Amino acid sequence: MTAALQARHVSKTFGGNRVLDDVSLAIEPGEVHGLLGQNGSGKSTLIKILAGYQDADPGAELLIGGHRVALPLPSGQSQSLGISTVHQHLALIPSLSVVENMLLGRLGRSNAMALSWRKARAECAAVFQRYGLEIDPAATVSGLSAIERAMVAIVRAVEDLGLRSSGSGPGVLILDEPTPFLPKQDVETLFALVRRIVARGASVLFVSHDIDEVREITDRATVLRDGRLAGTIDTKASSRDEIIKLIIGRALRADRPASEVAQGAPAKVAVTGLSGGGVKGVDFDLQPGEILGLTGLLGSGFESVVYMLYGAIPRTTGTLRIEDETTPLAEATPARSIAAGTVLIPGDRNARAAIGILPIADNVTMPVLSRKLNKWFVRRGPMHQLAQDLGRQFGVVPNRPEQPLSSLSGGNAQKVVIAKWLQTDPRLILLDEPTQGVDVGARELVFDAIRGATRKGAAVICASSDYEQLAMLCDRVLVFADGRVGAELNGEQISKQSIAETCLRGASKLPDAL
Amino acid sequence: MKNLSASVAAPLKPWSRLNLAVEAERFGLVIALIVLFALFGVLQPGTFLSWGNISGMLGSQAVLAIVALALIVPLTSNDFDMSIANVLVLASVIVAVMNAQMGLSLWLAIPAALLSGLLVGAINGFFITYFRIHSLIVTIATGTFASGVATWMSGSQTISGVDFALMNYVIVKRLFGVPVVFYYAVLLALVLWYVFEHTAMGRRVLFVGRGREVSRLSGIDTDRVRWSALIASGFLGALAGILYCGTQGAADPSSGASFQLPAFAAAFLGSTAIQPGRFNAWGTLVAVYFLVIGITGLVFMGMSSFVQSLFYGGALLVAVVLSQWVRGRAEQQF
Numbered sequence: 114m115t116a117a118l119q120a121r122h123v124s125k126t127f128g129g130n131r132v133l134d135d136v137s138l139a140i141e142p143g144e145v146h147g148l149l150g151q152n153g154s155g156k157s158t159l160i161k162i163l164a165g166y167q168d169a170d171p172g173a174e175l176l177i178g179g180h181r182v183a184l185p186l187p188s189g190q191s192q193s194l195g196i197s198t199v200h201q202h203l204a205l206i207p208s209l210s211v212v213e214n215m216l217l218g219r220l221g222r223s224n225a226m227a228l229s230w231r232k233a234r235a236e237c238a239a240v241f242q243r244y245g246l247e248i249d250p251a252a253t254v255s256g257l258s259a260i261e262r263a264m265v266a267i268v269r270a271v272e273d274l275g276l277r278s279s280g281s282g283p284g285v286l287i288l289d290e291p292t293p294f295l296p297k298q299d300v301e302t303l304f305a306l307v308r309r310i311v312a313r314g315a316s317v318l319f320v321s322h323d324i325d326e327v328r329e330i331t332d333r334a335t336v337l338r339d340g341r342l343a344g345t346i347d348t349k350a351s352s353r354d355e356i357i358k359l360i361i362g363r364a365l366r367a368d369r370p371a372s373e374v375a376q377g378a379p380a381k382v383a384v385t386g387l388s389g390g391g392v393k394g395v396d397f398d399l400q401p402g403e404i405l406g407l408t409g410l411l412g413s414g415f416e417s418v419v420y421m422l423y424g425a426i427p428r429t430t431g432t433l434r435i436e437d438e439t440t441p442l443a444e445a446t447p448a449r450s451i452a453a454g455t456v457l458i459p460g461d462r463n464a465r466a467a468i469g470i471l472p473i474a475d476n477v478t479m480p481v482l483s484r485k486l487n488k489w490f491v492r493r494g495p496m497h498q499l500a501q502d503l504g505r506q507f508g509v510v511p512n513r514p515e516q517p518l519s520s521l522s523g524g525n526a527q528k529v530v531i532a533k534w535l536q537t538d539p540r541l542i543l544l545d546e547p548t549q550g551v552d553v554g555a556r557e558l559v560f561d562a563i564r565g566a567t568r569k570g571a572a573v574i575c576a577s578s579d580y581e582q583l584a585m586l587c588d589r590v591l592v593f594a595d596g597r598v599g600a601e602l603n604g605e606q607i608s609k610q611s612i613a614e615t616c617l618r619g620a621s622k623l624p625d626a627l
Numbered sequence: 628m629k630n631l632s633a634s635v636a637a638p639l640k641p642w643s644r645l646n647l648a649v650e651a652e653r654f655g656l657v658i659a660l661i662v663l664f665a666l667f668g669v670l671q672p673g674t675f676l677s678w679g680n681i682s683g684m685l686g687s688q689a690v691l692a693i694v695a696l697a698l699i700v701p702l703t704s705n706d707f708d709m710s711i712a713n714v715l716v717l718a719s720v721i722v723a724v725m726n727a728q729m730g731l732s733l734w735l736a737i738p739a740a741l742l743s744g745l746l747v748g749a750i751n752g753f754f755i756t757y758f759r760i761h762s763l764i765v766t767i768a769t770g771t772f773a774s775g776v777a778t779w780m781s782g783s784q785t786i787s788g789v790d791f792a793l794m795n796y797v798i799v800k801r802l803f804g805v806p807v808v809f810y811y812a813v814l815l816a817l818v819l820w821y822v823f824e825h826t827a828m829g830r831r832v833l834f835v836g837r838g839r840e841v842s843r844l845s846g847i848d849t850d851r852v853r854w855s856a857l858i859a860s861g862f863l864g865a866l867a868g869i870l871y872c873g874t875q876g877a878a879d880p881s882s883g884a885s886f887q888l889p890a891f892a893a894a895f896l897g898s899t900a901i902q903p904g905r906f907n908a909w910g911t912l913v914a915v916y917f918l919v920i921g922i923t924g925l926v927f928m929g930m931s932s933f934v935q936s937l938f939y940g941g942a943l944l945v946a947v948v949l950s951q952w953v954r955g956r957a958e959q960q961f
Contacts, residue, residue, distance in 0.1 A: 425844055448846040459844055468838035469903070479834060479845050488827035 115179035117142045117316040118163075118196070118285045124170040125158050132158050133169075140316045145307060146325040147334030147348060148320045149360055151613055152578060155340040160289055160320060165191035170264040177285070179188035192218070196285035197270040199291060205266055207255035212237045213266060214254055218273050233453045244268055244309055261394055262298035263291055264306055270595040271310055283314035288319055293412025294391070304330050322410045324356050324617060338362050361613050382541050382572045385444065387431035390417050393596035395431075399541075399572040404563070406583040406607075408577040409593030409615050419543035419576045420592075422459040423450050435540055451480060456534040462523075466530045469519030473509070474500035477533045478516050485536075508558050524555020531562050542566055542574040547580055560586055580612040594619030641711045656900035656910065660917040667924030675927050678804060680893025684919050686798060686806030690715075690871045692915040694886045695893035696815050697863030699906035703823065704856040704895055705836035706755060706762035707886065710770030710865040713777070714747050716883035722779040722793070722876030723786035733790050747773055749859020752854030762857070764827050787877035797873030808870055812912065815863070820910040832856055833905070889939045893918060896946035904950070918942055 120142045122596065125133040133155040141144045157469040161167040163175075163184035169528055175182045177195045186194065212234050215394050220228075243592050248261055253539035257265065267288065274284035288307070292300050300356040307317055307330060321327050326332055328348050336359045343359050380398035387395040391414035400406050409415040421429040424445025431442045438453060447457070459465035467476045474493075477500045482488060486495055492588035500514035507528045509521070517528055527548065534542070542563065548556045563586065577583050584607050592600040592615045600609060667675045674680060694711055701708045718740035725736035747769055754765040798806045823829035834842045835852045843849050867886075872878050896918070897911030898904065918939065925934045 202653055232894035423844070446846075446848075448848060451846040457844060465840050465844055468834065468841050471833075471837055475830065475834075479830075479842075482830055486827070488826075490826060491825045491830060 115142075116140060116161065116176065117144070117178060117283070117320075119174075119176040120163065121157065121176075123173040123175075125162065125167065126156075126170055126217075128534040130533040132340050133162075136340075136342050138335050138345075140318060141332075142283065142316055143311050143314055145311055145317045145319055146333035147316055147354065148337070149322075149324070149327060149334055150337035150343075151360060153339075154337040156287075156320060156337055156358075157167060159337070160198065160287055160318075162186075163191065163196055163287060163318075165196075195274060196287065197264075197284065198287040199266050199270045201290045201293070203262055204261055205254050207253075209256070210250070211248060211252050211265055212250040215240075215250070215269050215272070218269070234401040240268060240272055244271075244306060246306070248344065258299075260295055260302055260353060260485045262297070262409045263303060265588070267303075267306060267310070271315060274315065279550060283316075285316045285318060286310065287318045288320060288550070290322070290411065292321060293410065300326065304433060322617065324353055324360075326350075326596075327357060328353070328356070334561055336360055353453060357614060361610055361619060374425050381436060381570075382574075383434040384422065385420060385432050386432075387429070388420065388423055389429035389431075390426060391596050392421065395593075395596075397598065397599055398593060399574070400605075401570045401572060402567040403589065404567060404573040404575060404587045404589035406587035407574060407593065408578060408580065408583055408590060408600070408612060408616060409619065411461060411578070412592040413575055413599075413619070414512055414596040415591075415593035416545070416578075419457060419574055420544050421457075422446055422541075423455060423543055425457065434516070451537070454537075454540035455543065456480075456537060456541075457543040458530060458534050458545065462526060462530060462550070466517050467526065467533070469526075470517055472515050472520070473504070473518050473529055474514035477503055477514070477536075478530055479533060480537060482551065496552070498546050503532040503536055507535075522555075523550040524558075525554065527559055528549050528562070531559055535562060535566050538569065539566070539571055540572050541572045543575075544573065546577050546579065547575060547578070580609045580616075583607070583612055584609045592616055592619050646832035652776055652899075652903050656896065656913050660913060660920060662865060663917065663920050663924065667920065667927065671924070671927045673691055675924060680923070680927075682801070682805045684916070684923055685809045687874065688915060688919045689806070689808040689812040690867050690874060691865040691889055691893070691919070692812040692864065692885060693870065694890040694910050695897070695915050696812070696819055696908055697860045697867065698894045699819070699897070699908065699911055700832070700863070701762070701853075701856040702857045702906045703836045704832045704853050705839070706853055706857060707766060708751065708857060708860045708864075709763060709766040710747055710751060710773060711766075711860055711867075711888035711890065712884045713770035713774040714744050714861055714864035714884060715868035715871055716878075716880055717743050717747070717773045717777040718865035719872035719875075719878040719883060720781045720786065720880055721896070722869055722872045723789050724780050726790050727786050727877075729759050731794055737869055740869050741862060743773075744861040744865025744868070745858055746861070747864075748858035749854075751861065752857040756854055757858065764856075774880075774884065780882045781878065783880060785877055785879040785936040789872055789876050789878070791876075793873040794876045797870050798875075800811035808874065811870065816908040816912045823907070842856055861917075871961055888943065889915075889918060892939050892946055896942055899946060899949040915945070 116139045118138070120136070123133055123136045123199065124131065136155065136159060138159070145449070146157055149160070158167065162169045163290050165502035168185035171259055173182055184195055191198070195502065202325070206217070212230070213235050216233060234250045240249055241250070246264055248257065248265060254262060255264065274286065291303060295303065307319070311317055319327065319331055328351070331348045333345060334348045335345045338360065343362065347361065352425050381401040384397040384476070385396050389410065395418065397405070407415040417426060420426045421442065422433055424442065424447055429442045429445070433440050433442055433445070435453060435455065440449070440453065442509055447607055450457070463469055474496050478486065478496055482491060485499060497514045501512060504514065509528045509532070518529060520527065544563070547563070548559055551559060563573060575583070575586060587607060590602040590607055591598045592602065592612065600615045602615060606621045662854045696717060697711060698708060701751060713847035720735070721740040721743055725731045728735055749770055751762070751766050754760055755762050767886050797808045800807045802810060823833065831842070831847050831852050834845070834847060835849045839849055868883070871883060893914040894906055894911055898906045899910070900911035900913055922935050922938050925938065926932065
């Protein structure tokens with residue numbers, strides 16, 4: 114039998130860094146094939162190459178339906194060759210109707226002059242009926258539920274595959290992490306759709322972190338580890354532990370004991386009943402000087418916790434107690450949090466943490482203009498002096514407060530952001546991916562600065578999906594699963610491997626892990 | 628590790644040392660203004676260089692300068708106030724109707740006019756921040772509404788007969804031969820420069836304009852800042868309306884709207900000078916008089932008044948292109 118898609122010797126090098134090394138992948142017609150691997154395993158690079166967004170290094174071969182396809186794929190043309198990708202963000206326009214979204218790709222390429230919406234709606238309804246979907250083509254996408262939106266995007270991708278001129282098999286649909294934000298029963302609905310799609314002859318490449326889902330829906334799976342092929346497995350015949358072992362590359366240890374009870378001193382910070390968005394009633398507390406890590410897989414809810422505690426996400430409930438002050442989080446705002454000694458260092462530096470076009474001095478003095486400077490007479494001199502002192506203290510190079518922040522390297526810009534907040538001597542420091550896009554040397558300085566703050570008694574909560582960073586920085590790590598704390602790792606138990614393993618175990622939406 | 632900066636810092640040259648390109652950029656518009664002035668002076672020495680013309684240019688266009696200065700307040704927080712010229716009309720009509728038609732004192736008419744500006748600004752801010760509608764659309768709507776109210780109040784008539792005291796304190800009295808209204812504009816520029824440059828409040832407006840999410844996460848109440856900026860432009864627009872009424876001694880419900888485009892042109896052109904890349908008071912003032920000199924000079928050369936539209940329209944486009952170039956061609960976030 115000819116494979117629906119066969120990729121051989123795919124490598125990709127960024128700078129001197131080889132992120133994909135001689136990976137091969139074969140997908141049979143009518144097969145659901147899983148693609149597994151941790152963050153940084155090369156999974157997303159491989160998908161980008163197959164989708165035509167990135168070129169592979171020379172030497173790679175790609176066959177679709179047995180026909181050799183020239184690499185690199187012409188940008189945006191992979192669909193006409195038989196590969197259609199549904200990304201996690203779905204690429205739907207929420208304010209348009211379902212039928213308009215269904216026609217998006219087709220209208221983008223054609224110059225049809227006499228569109229009949231009545232006919233388009235009827236065709237769309239017929240397509241939905243074929244796949245067993247009960248969605249009104251005239252409805253607005255923003256009014257659909259998450260699962261309905263996902264199914265519209267998937268059906269659109271499959272239908273667009275059918276429009277190809279060249280007949281090289283029924284084609285391959287890539288589903289890139291379609292499930293993390295879906296509840297369990299909706300995942301079943303989605304799987305039913307996937308089964309109907311493969312029953313019609315197409316193949317599906319199913320990319321996911323969730324091992325149980327991969328075992329349920331796929332026939333075989335390819336596992337990547339550190340950019341290399343770790344193995345291709347028959348998923349039905351493999352146990353969960355065997356798959357985890359293949360993903361993280363070593364044998365599984367026995368289950369961990371339940372979390373240790375915090376010893377001695379009364380907690381400095383206590384969070385109770387934190388709920389809202391994807392978080393469902395979370396409690397935890399911190400000792401003075403403790404660095405607590407929060408992690409989990411995409412969609413597990415950990416990434417919004419720090420923003421919720423800061424009062425930056427509306428409709429949050431629960432309480433935050435710092436020492437003996439208790440704040441209901443429904444009333445928290447960033448300004449009140451800062452006044453109470455809580456600071457947040459956001460992850461996305463350019464969009465949330467600093468303004469690149471403004472000088473370093475303006476960025477770093479932003480939260481203290483009224484406190485450390487005369488607010489009715491802000492002078493450049495004292496402002497630059499303040500910024501210069503902070504730059505020296507946090508090792509910003511070059512330390513020139515009048516330069517725009519965007520002139521600094523990523524690591525130095527991050528030092529400015531850290532300095533901006535740590536100068537206020539906060540009691541609670543909230544971090545979101547504190548070293549994203551930061552080189553190794555600067556990372557050490559950032560860690561030093563955070564540890565320095567804990568020596569003054571501050572408690573730190575650090576949300577990150579960089580397990581190595583968590584292992585280096587944290588005293589304790591909470592692993593989230595499905596909006597709750599799924600597991601807690603303490604002291605000796607914390608390593609890059611153990612965090613990865615716990616995340617993968619916790620990803621199960623089935624209760625077998627508990 | 629912490630000493631890293633010290634070892635690198637030693638050979639640094641001071642970044643702020645006079646840099647010719649930077650200075651040329653800052654003062655380019657000032658130089659262009661001087662060149663233009665000299666050019667028309669040489670071409671039309673008798674008329675253009677007469678003191679009457681010079682003081683006339685300074686005085687008669689001071690209202691435009693005040694409108695342009697008012698605009699840079701919401702522009703700095705990244706909101707457009709398209710209602711400002713109509714607020715000017717409304718305020719001038721309120722003064723004229725209350726004072727000339729109803730016979731009320733200026734002490735009542737002027738506060739009422741200022742209140743109307745505050746009100747329009749507050750309404751703008753409410754719709755923009757509460758309903759999250761783009762400022763461009765909200766202010767076009769409220770501006771059109773204000774213009775309707777002004778036309779209704781005045782019965783579509785020019786209302787003259789405003790108390791001479793107003794004209795006296797706007798255009799008649801002179802200091803060093805220049806009508807006092809010019810000094811009002813300079814005073815406003817000074818105040819705005821101080822607020823934006825030297826108060827925490829003014830810096831917050833800039834932060835909100837340049838990084839709304841960064842500002843929100845830095846504990847700045849971004850809605851309040853945007854709202855305040857719009858109220859300020861409404862108030863200053865009304866102030867400009869009162870002064871406009873003073874320069875004319877009358878209120879005309881149809882003429883004031885022509886301030887909108889030149890004011891925008893001046894604000895954007897001003898953002899390429901003095902503090903390039905930022906809307907700034909002194910740059911705006913220079914830009915207003917650059918445009919005024921250009922138009923007056925061309926009219927003296929025998930061009931018809933249509934040259935005004937050509938010049939303002941062209942200047943707005945050139946200004947936006949220049950300011951984009953100064954920003955390094957980053958996408959404008961409207």
